[in-house]
Amino acid sequence: MPGKVVQVAVNELDDTVLVLAAWKRPDYFRAVLDSWGRARWVESLRGITVALGLSDVQNEMEQILFLAAGRYNFPPVLVTLDDTQASAAGPNRAIAEAVNRTFGRDPSCGFVIISEEDIQVSSDVLEFLVWGRGAVGQSRALAVCAHNARGSGWTRDAPDDTDADQQAARFLRTFSPWCWATWRETWQGVIEPDWDYDLNKGPAPEQHGWDWQMQRLVERTGPVLVPDASRCQNIGRERGVFADPDDFEWTQSRSFRENRPPMTYRLV
Secondary structure, eight states, X not given: OOOOOOOOXXXXXXXEEEEEEEOSOHHHHHHHHHHHHHSXXXXXXXXXXXXXXXXXXXXXXXXXXXXXXXXXXXOEEEEEESOHXXXXXXXXXXXXXXXXXXXXXXXXXXXXXXXXXXXXXXXXXXXXXXXXXXXXXXXSOBOTTOOBSSSSSOBOOOOOOOHHHHHEEEEESOOOTTSEEXXXXXXXXXXXXXXXXXXXXXXXXXXXXXXXXXXXXXXXXXXXXXXXXXXXXXXXXXXXXXXXXXXXXXXXXXXXXXXXXXXXOEEO
16 A cells, blocks of 8 residues: 655644653653654754652652753743552553643643653654654554564564665554554544553453553554654663563664665555
């Protein structure tokens, strides 16, 4: 199915807020905010909402946010979570609270980009999102910048990162939930009513956590648009209470490149 070429303009993201879940890892948080700040067209975002879990480095995390927001010109909104364990064990509650707060306070926000404090993005991530919005329409969620080398998400076995890989995208029924996006109507009417805030056991004892939450999202919204070459990378090697550090290697994407030239994207 061919995709149309979309010319990116500054005003094509003026309804969009970046939402990040963050907890207790200031070095990662600083690097991730800088990667978003270097992305082309970042100046057209409406702002950034950060759901920050309570910790002994909370003041440092807040300072990093406000300095980056001033440097890269995205107005910040801070959502502080009282339940530290909810934000430490997984991003579900943090993300839901931040997205709901964003839509509740800003009637002109129609689109959110959702990610975490340890997910670095490429320089063309926003260009890809603009193209993805035009190629997909408003009926589903959009993971236009997320997959990993192997594991629970989109598996990409090709060893080479060719120009064709960089420009291609496809619809899939599984994806790695490092960074994704959706519309206000889809979130409020389809995703949020069945959102698993507290990472409870879900439909089966083994089906809990972030990856299973994303698979339930796909079941509700339909296949997700995913790039053949990832627009994001997990930098969280020291994962603390988040997961076993041995998991880090399989979360890496061989196709990630921090800097990419402007592309003409297509569906395959």
